[in-house]
Amino acid sequence: MPINGELRGMQLRRMKNHSARPRTHMCSWCHHVYRSRGTAMFSTQVVGTDGRRRIGNYICQNLDCSIRIRNLASDPPTYLPETIELSHKVWRLQTNIGSFMARANLLADLL
Ligand SMILES: [Zn+2]
Structure with missing residues (x-):
């Protein structure tokens, strides 16, 4: 993982997106783009x-980012495909998760 130091686990609250009008949504962690619903606020x-x-972040509602960057999900692929290599997608996903966890751990220490 491209993050130095130790990270602690945390409890996440999921709030599904119930907007009346379906809109395009992108996962903040893996950048999968859904044509309509598919992300949730964690x-x-x-x-x-x-x-x-x-x-929090809007991320894949089933936390299946690792499957999605490999195009192994059974539902439609991302609405906006990327041309970057899988290794870069893995690095980006790990970095985004690590950054969120590091920030959350830091701010949780103030509780
Ligand atoms: Zn995702």
Whole structure:
């Protein structure tokens, strides 16, 4: 993993996207693009600025990013395909997850 140091596990809260109008959504971690619904807000408790108590990302609602970057999901592939190599997609996914966890761990220490 391209993150130095130790990361701790955390509890995530999932809030599905219930918007009335289906819209295109992209996973913040793996960059899979859904033509309509497919992402959900995953957040964790922290102490943030301005009294904010949670931080989160819109990511694949089934947490199947690792499968999606390899095009192994049974439902339609990404709406906007990329031409980058799989190794770069893996690196990007690990970096995005590691960055979120590092930030959440740091802010959770303030609880
Ligand atoms: Zn994803």
